[in-house]
Amino acid sequence: MTIKVGDRLPEGTLSEFIDVETEGCALGPNTFNVGDLVKNKKIAIFGLPGAYTPTCSAQHVPGYIKNADALKAKGVDEIWCISVNDPFVMGAWGRQQNATGVVRMMADGSAKFTKALGLEFDLTERGMGIRSQRYSMLVEDGVVKQFNLEQPGKFDVSNAETLLKQLG
Numbered sequence: 001m002t003i004k005v006g007d008r009l010p011e012g013t014l015s016e017f018i019d020v021e022t023e024g025c026a027l028g029p030n031t032f033n034v035g036d037l038v039k040n041k042k043i044a045i046f047g048l049p050g051a052y053t054p055t056c057s058a059q060h061v062p063g064y065i066k067n068a069d070a071l072k073a074k075g076v077d078e079i080w081c082i083s084v085n086d087p088f089v090m091g092a093w094g095r096q097q098n099a100t101g102v103v104r105m106m107a108d109g110s111a112k113f114t115k116a117l118g119l120e121f122d123l124t125e126r127g128m129g130i131r132s133q134r135y136s137m138l139v140e141d142g143v144v145k146q147f148n149l150e151q152p153g154k155f156d157v158s159n160a161e162t163l164l165k166q167l168g
Contacts, residue, residue: 002118003137007144009034010116014082014106017091029087034113038142041077044163046136047119050128051085051093055155060134061097067160068102074167076138079103084111084120084131108132121152136163 003009012034021027037043046064048056064071064079071079079102083090087107094105114120114132121133136158138146146166148157 002149003144003147005144005147009038009139009142009144010113011035012113012116014080014108014113015087015090016104016106017087017094019091019095019100029091029107035142037078038139040141042075042141043078043080043139044071044076044136044160045080045082045139046134046158046160046163047082047114047117047132048134048158049083049121049123049131051083051089052096055134056083057093057097059155060159061093061099061103063160065097065099065102067164070164071160071167074164076167080106082106082108082114082132084108084114084129119149134158136160138163138166 013031015029015031018025018030048060068079081103085107086109090105090107094100108114111120111130119133121131123131134150136148137144148162150158
């Protein structure tokens with residue numbers, strides 16, 4: 001079943017490549033419990049099929065980077081990009097996209113969290129395995145407040161501009 005407005009995010013973990021060691025976060029891949037990360041926070045989350053793919057690299061991630069200040073001005077605490085890639089790939093892609101410190105590049109390497117959301121997309125026949133559908137959502141304290149799911153092959157409603165308009 002696909003997640004919808006009013007649902008609580010499922011339990012799960014995501015990984016993030018940390019470039020600079022800080023208290024509580026070692027250099028390299030770190031795994032985080034989603035429930036802990038979203039507690040008492042407003043998070044803009046967008047999911048996409050894969051790192052370095054054309055629409056994702058040229059439009060989806062850059063749009064959230066460009067609109068990060070506007071989203072934060074509307075009360076968003078963090079912006080996450082979730083993809084079914086490993087944390088090394090997500091970290092490298094985030095550096096290439098200049099997302100460091102702006103968008104958290106969250107890896108769901110085995111697609112467990114994506115499957116728990118009901119948002120997996122089987123591209124095995126095209127040699128890409130299980131991926132994520134393209135979507136965006138606004139989550140407050142773990143509860144989905146806005147949800148925008150793209151039709152396959154489209155990029156019309158999961159962009160940062162749409163989520164920004166929904167914030168009022």
